[in-house]
Amino acid sequence: MKNKTVQTYDEVLKHHRQSLAALEEKLQSLGIEQVAKENEELKDMKEELDEKFKSLSKEYNELKKDYTDLKVGFMSHLASEKMVHITHSKSRMDLLFKQAEDRVYNHLEKITIEMESHIDAYTQKAEILTESLKEKYQNELNAIKDHLKPDVLAARAELDRLLQLEKASMEAYDNQELQAVTEAMLIKESKPSVLEFKWGLSIVNKIGALLIVLAVVLAGQYTYSNFFNDIAKGITFYSIGIVMIVIGELFSRKKYKALSMSLLGGGIGILYASTFISTFYLNILDLWPALGIAVVIAICSIVLSWQHKSQTLAAISLIGGYLPVFAYVVVEGIDTLPVLGAVTYLMVLNFVILAMSLRHDWKLSIIIGFAFNLICVDALVMLMDAVYLQLAVLAINFLTYFEVITYRMLNKTIRIAVEDTLITLFNTIGHISMIYLVLNIDKEFAYNGVIAIIFGTLYLAIGIVAQKRRIEPKQLELYYLISAVFGVLVVPLQLELEWWFIAWLLQSVAFLAVGRRNGIASIQVGGIVLLIISHYMFYLDNFDVLMPLSDFTWSGDLNYLALILGELSVFYLYRDESKLNSAFSSINRFFRYFVLAHIIYFVTIELMKTVNSLSGDLYMVESVVLFMTSGILMVKMLKYFDLDKYIHMDMFKKAAYSLIAITALISNFEPAMPVGIRWSIDILALILLNYFIIRVMVMWFKDDRIGTRIPTGVSSVVIGLYCLFAYYVNFAQRIDTNYDDVLLNLSLILFAIAYVLLGFLKYNSSLRKVGLLLALVTTAKLLLWDSMHFELGQRIVSYFAFGIILIAMSYVYQRINAKLEEQLDGGDVDDKEN
Incomplete structure (x- = not known):
């Protein structure tokens, strides 16, 4: 039984080996190694495509954002500019049609009146004739008069038809002009509005948050000497910062990003300010806890x-991160600072912010x-032993930002x-200066030129690598130029003065x-x-070498010969003028x-020196070569424009109103009257006079002969x-009070926000920009x-x-920006559906 089991096991093992050998033969016949290799290649290709997809997605998002900004700017700017332009164009065209229509109607009416007057005159003459002649001519004149009326009516009907056709064609032209909006026009018209929205959404927001932070700081200074105990003051300041952060988070969830970022930034700034006040003014926090x-x-x-992907918060984090070091230096002094x-x-801290900034392409941080x-780190470096x-440390700092810009x-x-x-x-100039300062602070470093060679080689190597990766030439010019500058600096840093000329001549060529x-x-300009x-x-x-009768000096003559050879080399480089631009040509x-x-x-003085050295009796014959240059004066013909030859009567009326308005304008400069009822009457009279001046201005702007010549808005x-x-x-x-400057500032800022609101309501971008x-x-x-x-209270309130x-x-x-983006998205959907 046992032998039979062993035999069965051997048969199974043999069968397994045969199956394994058959499987290996099958895999070899299928080319499994080739499949695995192709699989690896496909894997690498997939990773490469994934990287390209990520870069293209990022580029697409940037282009989409730019496109959205352009569209929003175009809608806000062109909606106001185009409407005013069309209104002026309509007014101008209506004026021209009205003038042409009046001229034709007047001419037709004049002909009709003249014809009827002639007929009436002949009728009166016919009454003097005999009865037979009177009846004959009277009947003919009445017939002419009867025929004249329908002809005049037909002429008037034809004129009306032609005018209607002309008006319809002009309306069609206006509609076509409205629809003809090119991409170039879109970019041109949207640039000012994109800048306006950038300032209105971001810069104004940040300034407002900063002013609130300053107000809180000053309020803390004020309450320090008047209200609350110290602990209550500190708690209040921290509470304000936390509340602003919470409100900013709420606005962020409602997708008011610009407003939420200003509140978050202001809240963080107030927390920093609260820490500073609590430590140095209120003295409720010790230095190390602070x-x-x-x-x-x-x-x-x-x-x-990081959570909100906000560049502003990153910049505030960076600035706030430096505050502990500044605070320690202020309190304890820089001598006790642990420099390392x-x-x-x-x-x-800088590496963390820098890594985040590179990931999101944040330039400001x-x-x-x-x-x-x-400024700070390089200054602390000088305190190291x-x-x-x-x-x-200097090398790490330099390479950090060198790698950032290179990336x-x-x-x-x-x-x-x-x-x-x-x-x-600044990275190059600042750190190379600090390195030279460190190396030469005790005694002169013998190999200053080597440092310049290292820096120049570094920039040159990056330029060559970038060129192989087909980077745009304009981006490479800076690296090549810096490398060239370091090459130039090697000469005075490492060589003696007598070698400067030869070295720089060779470098220029x-x-x-x-x-x-x-x-x-840029390299060519540097070479020149x-x-x-x-x-x-x-x-x-x-x-002295340039003097014809000077003695031979081998060094001087060889330098002159080197100069001539260098010039000939440059001349050979630029011998083909057809390939040069106008400046180099x-x-x-x-x-x-x-x-x-x-x-x-050079040949002349060398021959004269040779002859002089041989004869000793040759006298120099002086010759003077005069080079004269002349220029051509270009005189442009003055262009004269025809003035209007006819002045309508309403112009005299407007001129009279304008004289009255100018007189009323002078009343604004009259000195103030005493307070009381007379002061109130003066204010009311000034309001009415200025309202009259504004009405006169509106009258001129509505005049079709003038309003159409004034730019829109x-x-x-x-x-x-x-x-x-x-x-x-x-x-x-x-106004003469102790708070007149405060009231003036507040009224001016209210004017500003009123102009912005009116600009949005009236679709007037120019008025918004003024606000x-x-x-x-x-x-x-x-x-x-x-x-x-200002006093402290006035500053806090302001x-x-x-x-x-x-x-x-x-x-x-x-x-407004949110509404424009919603309309833009709806418009895109409609376009796709249509």
């Missing part, structure tokens, strides 16, 4: 900025982080802006050759500048004659500015001028009122 609270607030604000710990904390990092530690440049979905260029320049070959204009500098260095050090024409003159002069702006002017002049003349500009100017006046002489009104103005923009 620093811990500030760090916690910074972490919470970073979490909020502070630098580590600031660099970690990158700029703020760079500015604080360059170890040179190698200083160099390590943005190599990422084809990100457009390099002016801010990136400025960060690159190399720059021109590289720039010419790769089509980089360096070539001019090398000429200056030659003339400065070798002026003009320079090349001048340069070729300059090189020719240089060669002739200007009439409302002029009337609005006049109201503001009249109010300001009369306020300054007649927004007035709000910004008034706020700047309050902060930069009035705050210097800041708080301005903050509320500015946030209310931003809320108006938020509501």
